[in-house]
Amino acid sequence: MGEIxxxxxxxxxxxxxxxxxxxxxxxxxxxxEEGDFVAIVGPSGCGKTTLLWGLSGLHPFSxxxxxxxxKEVDQPTRDVGxxxxxxxxxxxxxxxxxxxxxxxxxxxxxxxxxxxxxxxIDSVELSGFESHFPRELSGGMQQxxxxxxxxxxxxxxxxxxxxxxxxxxxxxxxxxxLILNIWKKTKKTxxxxxxxxxxxxxxxxxxxxxxxxxxxxxxxxxxxxxRPRPEGITMETAFFQTVAKIKKKIVSDVEKxxxxxxxxxxxxxxxT
Amino acid sequence: xxxxxxxxxHEIPEFDHEExxxxxxxxxxxxxxxxxxxxxxxxxxxxxxxxxxxxxxEALIHLFKxxxxxxxxxxxxxxxxxxxxxxxxxxxxxxxxxxxxxxxIGATIGLLLAVLLTQVPYFEKIITPYILLLITTPAxxxxxxxxxxxxxxIWPRIIAVALAxxxxxxxxxxxxxxxxxxxxxxxxxxxxxxxxxxFMKIRFPLAMPMINVGLLVGGIFGLITAVGSDMVGGKxxxxxxxxxxxxxxxxxxxxxxxxxxxxxxxxxxLIMAYVGKKTASWQE
Numbered sequence: 124m125g126e127i128x129x130x131x132x133x134x135x136x137x138x139x140x141x142x143x144x145x146x147x148x149x150x151x152x153x154x155x156e157e158g159d160f161v162a163i164v165g166p167s168g169c170g171k172t173t174l175l176w177g178l179s180g181l182h183p184f185s186x187x188x189x190x191x192x193x194k195e196v197d198q199p200t201r202d203v204g205x206x207x208x209x210x211x212x213x214x215x216x217x218x219x220x221x222x223x224x225x226x227x228x229x230x231x232x233x234x235x236x237x238x239x240x241x242x243x244i245d246s247v248e249l250s251g252f253e254s255h256f257p258r259e260l261s262g263g264m265q266q267x268x269x270x271x272x273x274x275x276x277x278x279x280x281x282x283x284x285x286x287x288x289x290x291x292x293x294x295x296x297x298x299x300x301l302i303l304n305i306w307k308k309t310k311k312t313x314x315x316x317x318x319x320x321x322x323x324x325x326x327x328x329x330x331x332x333x334x335x336x337x338x339x340x341x342x343x344x345x346x347x348x349x350r351p352r353p354e355g356i357t358m359e360t361a362f363f364q365t366v367a368k369i370k371k372k373i374v375s376d377v378e379k380x381x382x383x384x385x386x387x388x389x390x391x392x393x394x395t
Numbered sequence: 396x397x398x399x400x401x402x403x404x405h406e407i408p409e410f411d412h413e414e415x416x417x418x419x420x421x422x423x424x425x426x427x428x429x430x431x432x433x434x435x436x437x438x439x440x441x442x443x444x445x446x447x448x449x450x451x452x453e454a455l456i457h458l459f460k461x462x463x464x465x466x467x468x469x470x471x472x473x474x475x476x477x478x479x480x481x482x483x484x485x486x487x488x489x490x491x492x493x494x495x496x497x498x499x500i501g502a503t504i505g506l507l508l509a510v511l512l513t514q515v516p517y518f519e520k521i522i523t524p525y526i527l528l529l530i531t532t533p534a535x536x537x538x539x540x541x542x543x544x545x546x547x548x549i550w551p552r553i554i555a556v557a558l559a560x561x562x563x564x565x566x567x568x569x570x571x572x573x574x575x576x577x578x579x580x581x582x583x584x585x586x587x588x589x590x591x592x593x594f595m596k597i598r599f600p601l602a603m604p605m606i607n608v609g610l611l612v613g614g615i616f617g618l619i620t621a622v623g624s625d626m627v628g629g630k631x632x633x634x635x636x637x638x639x640x641x642x643x644x645x646x647x648x649x650x651x652x653x654x655x656x657x658x659x660x661x662x663x664x665l666i667m668a669y670v671g672k673k674t675a676s677w678q679e
Contacts, residue, residue, distance in 0.1 A: 181581050199585040211578050215600045215677040228586040228596070256677060276586070 128312055129155035129178070129280065133187035136173045147173040149337035150187065155314060157279075160306055162315045162323035163331045164369065166377060170338025171316040172208075175284050178314070179205050191280065201229065204273035206283040210265035212257040212272075219253040222272045229276070236275060243271045246308075247301065263294040267301070274309065283315045287322070299325055300354060307351065320369050324348070325357055330369060334376050335386060341376050344369055467647035475647035476654060483636055483648075486625075487655050490633040493549060494621040494659065497556025498614060505561040505613070506606070509568035510594075519569070526562050534559040535623040542628045552624040552632070559620035560613035567609025571602030604675040607667060614663040622656055 136148040148170040155161050163171050176182040178189050180199040189196040191203060199205075212221045222240055226233050244250050247267040257265055266286060273281060283302075287295040299322055306313055317323050323330045324346055332341040346365060348356060356362055380386035449469045455461075456468040463471055512519040534555040541551035576597070583593050625634025633652055640649040 176581075179585060181585060199587060201586065203585075205582075205585050207578055207582065209578060211582050213579060213597070213600070215603070215675075224582075224596070225586040228583055228588045228592055258677065 125157045127154045128157045128192050129153075129314070130190040131174075131178065131187070132189075134174065134177055134184045134189060135186040136170065136177055136182070137185045138173075146337035148177070148184070149339045151333070151339055152187075153331060153340070153343075155312060157312055158310050159329065160313045160315065160327045161329050161331065162317060162327035163333060164317060164320055164323045164373070165333030165338060165341070166335045166373060167318060169333045169335050171318075171333060172284055174333075174338065175205075175282050175314065175316050179203055179282055181205075201276055202278050203280045203282060204276060204278035206266075206269055206273055206281060206286045208285050208288055210257070210262070210269040212265055212268060214257050217254045217256050218249065218260065218268050221257070221268060222275055225272060225276050239277075240271070240275050243274050246305075247271055261294075262290050263298060266290065266298060270302075270305070274305070278311070280312045280314070283313065285317050286315075288317070295322070296354070302326065303352065320366050320373075321357060321362075324362060324365050324369065325352060332369060332372050332376070335380050342372050344372075464644040464646055467650055471647040472650040472654070475645075476651035479648050479651055483633075483652060483655065486631055486633050486636050489549070489631045490621050490625060490656075491659060493552045493556055493624070493632065494614075494617050497553040497621065498560050498617045500553070501557035501559070501561030501613060501617065502564050502610065504557070505564035505609070506568055508561075509565045509572055512565075513569055513572035526565060529558060529562040530566065533623075534620045535627055538624045538628045547628070547630070549629075549631075551628055552621060555624045556617045556620050560617035563613040563616050564606075564609040567612065568602060568606045571605030571609075572598055574601050574605070576601060604671070604678045607671045607675055610670070611664065611667040614667065615660065618656070618660055618663065 131151060131153050134148055134151045135146075138145045138147055151170070151174060153161075163174065165171055173182070177184040178191070178196065180196045180203070183197060191200070194200075212218075213224065216224065219240075222244070223233050223236075226236055241250075244253065247270060249264060249267055249271065252260065252264065257268075260268065269286075286302075287298045290298060302313075302315075303326060305311070315323070315326055320330075327346055330344045330346060332344070333339065334341045344365065348361060348365070377386060453468050453470060456466065461468075467475070508522070512522060537558065538551050538555050541554055545551050545554075579597050579601075580593055583597055588596070621632070622634040622637070625632030625636075626638045627634075629635050633656055636652045637649060637656075640646070640652065
């Protein structure tokens with residue numbers, strides 16, 4: 124860990140919808156150190172994804188700023204890899220062609236990456252499936268392929284937007300362990316958005332809690348569970364206590380907004 | 396209980412295959428074998444039906460002594476096809492040429508317009524009513540007018556084919572290009588893709604299944620128009636021969652020409668099925 128490589132200051136995002144402007148994000152600030160693993164949690168619709176898309180430069184913030192590696196973000200850069208909610212593979216390309224897609228877009232010499240890509244494919248246990256099309260792969264395999272696609276470009280930062288939300292519980296746990304291994308090996312800086320507090324606590328060093336919409340800073344929890352984290356850690360008291368602490372914070376945030384009559388129901392039930 | 400278990404045994408693997416779609420990757424050879432056995436059975440079935448229909452047709456004609464100028468027997472049609480081939484074949488080539496030239500023009504303009512319109516939504520709103528007009532007006536109806544302008548050449552017919560197939564290809568392609576997958580475009584943009592890269596690598600492949608539909612329907616419309624235009628305004632072409640033989644009540648020759656028209660139609664279908672398999676098989 125070291126210097127701050129992501130700096131967000133008072134980020135705001137207003138979406139124009141048919142029913143008028145929607146305040147999705149309000150004065151959100153955070154700093155992320157190099158090599159850190161940070162998770163962002165919060166009730167549904169609180170602006171977690173908005174924050175990530177703003178940070179990636181895909182949908183820039185309406186106000187405030189984000190600085191990555193000393194440069195203000197105004198468009199996507201190759202230092203930042205995004206893992207989407209769905210694996211987002213192109214169905215007309217086989218697995219290998221999907222992995223090479225970013226390199227193609229950036230007009231890189233693909234042969235120079237051959238060895239590295241193969242290494243990555245082996246590390247996520249997808250070897251032998253290079254010529255398979257996405258429809259022939261399970262959801263977990265597809266998401267692993269999308270992780271390889273992001274890593275092949277070798278970004279310094281990985282932004283992950285509820286990447287395993289669409290997977291079943293067992294595959295999800297496997298993927299969490301996989302991502303921890305990748306983090307340990309590659310020392311990437313990871314910003315991980317999720318609505319599952321357990322996942323956030325299991326993975327991250329720091330868990331940022333966002334307030335209900337419009338998303339703002341609520342609290343930061345340092346997770347001082349030991350590293351490396353064995354899968355069994357999720358069954359220990361310290362783990363539960365941390366999860367409970369964060370849940371309580373989210374519930375109290377929602378209650379506070381309700382008291383002030385500000386709360387816009389966003390299916391709070393997903394935070395359980 | 397036993398029965399239930401057995402049922403589960405059958406159902407669970409099935410369900411698994413559906414979910415993960417892995418079966419096709421693991422037992423491709425089994426699938427291929429199944430398909431070929433299935434395929435042979437299918438071909439046999441088709442041949443059998445053909446034999447029954449043609450044989451029954453032949454038998455009924457002879458049984459009721461139907462004169463050839465009312466309804467010819469298959470054997471008479473076959474004879475007519477062979478004997479009239481030297482006279483009819485040049486006309487076959489002319490119709491095929493009209494179709495190919497008109498289709499090429501129509502497809503090129505249709506596709507280019509589709510790309511243009513979907514990139515500039517304002518254009519789309521303005522042009523759509525006129526395209527609808529073109530689609531709903533049979534191009535054959537314009538042939539006499541075109542002949543006044545262009546004379547008894549092959550051009551009125553080529554233009555009619557282009558007018559029939561082009562708009563069909565265009566509207567289907569527009570539907571295809573309108574299919575946008577924001578997540579996939581975002582993926583491309585996150586690596587700094589240019590507008591043309593997004594078009595070539597995302598929008599175009601995404602539109603391909605619909606473009607193929609347009610190319611198939613456009614081809615069939617083009618064929619109808621080519622034959623129709625021959626009938627309306629020409630001294631050549633298969634359509635002209637159809638009109639000629641029917642006016643002379645030479646029905647065996649008439650049917651022989653119909654067979655040639657069908658051959659073109661089926662070829663269009665086969666070619667497009669092949670193109671579809673090559674370019675859009677990812678879409679189930």
